[in-house]
Amino acid sequence: MGETGLTTLSYVNTVIRERPRQIHKGQCGRVLIVAGSVGMAGACVLSTGAALRSGAGLVKAAVPEEIFPILQIAVPQATCTNVSDREFLRSVSVHDAIGIGPGMGVSEKKYQLIEEILSIFDGPVVIDADGITNLCRFGKKTGILKKKDNIILTPHPGECDRLLDALDLEPVSVMGRVEAAEAVSDRTGAVVLLKGADTVVTSGSGSTYINTTGNPGMATGGSGDVLTGVITAFAASGTAPLDAARAGAFVHGMAGDLAAGIMGQWGMTATDIRDQLPATLRGIVGK
Numbered sequence: 001m002g003e004t005g006l007t008t009l010s011y012v013n014t015v016i017r018e019r020p021r022q023i024h025k026g027q028c029g030r031v032l033i034v035a036g037s038v039g040m041a042g043a044c045v046l047s048t049g050a051a052l053r054s055g056a057g058l059v060k061a062a063v064p065e066e067i068f069p070i071l072q073i074a075v076p077q078a079t080c081t082n083v084s085d086r087e088f089l090r091s092v093s094v095h096d097a098i099g100i101g102p103g104m105g106v107s108e109k110k111y112q113l114i115e116e117i118l119s120i121f122d123g124p125v126v127i128d129a130d131g132i133t134n135l136c137r138f139g140k141k142t143g144i145l146k147k148k149d150n151i152i153l154t155p156h157p158g159e160c161d162r163l164l165d166a167l168d169l170e171p172v173s174v175m176g177r178v179e180a181a182e183a184v185s186d187r188t189g190a191v192v193l194l195k196g197a198d199t200v201v202t203s204g205s206g207s208t209y210i211n212t213t214g215n216p217g218m219a220t221g222g223s224g225d226v227l228t229g230v231i232t233a234f235a236a237s238g239t240a241p242l243d244a245a246r247a248g249a250f251v252h253g254m255a256g257d258l259a260a261g262i263m264g265q266w267g268m269t270a271t272d273i274r275d276q277l278p279a280t281l282r283g284i285v286g287k
């Protein structure tokens with residue numbers, strides 16, 4: 001029998017804790033972000049920056065070589081690797097968690113890349129945005145996910161409808177948000193985070209939690225790309241997938257609430273959410 005409940009600060013306090021005094025960057029999580037493309041470099045900048053602002057020790061962005069300069073200037077703390085170079089697949093397994101999808105583009109080739117990464121890497125993988133769309137469009141015949149452990153899917157309702165369609169289920173508007181998220185989780189084995197006001201996080205079978213932070217100012221392009229970075233960083237630090245998704249949604253929403261307090265809901269942007277992550281985490285951990 002599973003549980004249903006809310007994700008609140010008292011729960012998040014049990015997940016995100018003070019760091020041990022002797023810790024070094026290699027123990028704070030090695031994150032790989034596979035995101036961005038020409039015209040959507042910003043998505044990768046946001047995910048990569050959010051992972052760093054969420055405590056990841058080392059962050060690498062796998063992007064097309066054309067956008068290296070954008071990444072290296074916008075996020076100098078991250079390293080870059082050429083996503084089109086097959087050599088990069090050799091280094092995938094050194095990471096502690098991978099975030100795939102924001103702004104990566106949709107094509108058969110991108111789908112093959114995702115499949116290849118999933119076949120090599122057994123650690124936690126957050127799949128968002130175009131990552132989900134690629135799975136739904138090109139993986140439908142073979143089964144979009146082969147009941148792999150350690151996957152966190154983070155669809156918005158439009159992407160969730162694509163997942164439901166690929167699984168021959170009714171859309172979110174018919175099933176309801178909780179039921180839709182649970183159905184995708186039950187059928188794929190993934191933790192599913194369905195975005196929007198009252199974000200739903202579930203590992204299926206009735207283990208479902210509604211997030212209690214966030215506001216309508218977060219309805220702005222790129223805010224989901226920030227969430228990918230937050231959850232990937234938490235997963236890389238050793239937090240279990242369900243906890244990483246729940247804590248990620250809470251922290252992201254709280255950063256959005258701080259951003260709204262400073263900038264207002266109308267004018268805030270995704271970078272404002274990213275930039276409030278440190279203050280959010282300091283508020284939670286006390287340091």
Ligand SMILES: NC(=O)C1=CN([C@@H]2O[C@H](COP(=O)(O)OP(=O)(O)OC[C@H]3O[C@@H](n4cnc5c(N)ncnc54)[C@H](OP(=O)(O)O)[C@@H]3O)[C@@H](O)[C@H]2O)[C@@H](O)CC1
Nearest residue numbers: 040041042043101102103104129130156157158159221222
């Ligand atoms: N700066 C950058 O680089 C940025 C890059 N980005 C990257 O762009 C890529 C495409 O992502 P995308 O979400 O913009 O488009 P897509 O996957 O076609 O989905 C939209 C469809 O879903 C539907 N829909 C229903 N409910 C919905 C909901 N609650 N929220 C949202 N949509 C909802 C919606 O319905 P409609 O709006 O028509 O009612 C429409 O039919 C992706 O990789 C992302 O990372 C962005 O992050 C922006 C900043």
Ligand SMILES: Nc1ncnc2c1ncn2[C@@H]1O[C@H](COP(=O)(O)OP(=O)(O)O)[C@@H](O)[C@H]1O
Nearest residue numbers: 156195196197214215216219221222223224225
């Ligand atoms: N009205 C709202 N209330 C609370 N959170 C919201 C609201 N609208 C959007 N969000 C949050 O903002 C993010 C939007 O993500 P997404 O739709 O993937 O945007 P993008 O693809 O532009 O990054 C999600 O985390 C979602 O929960």
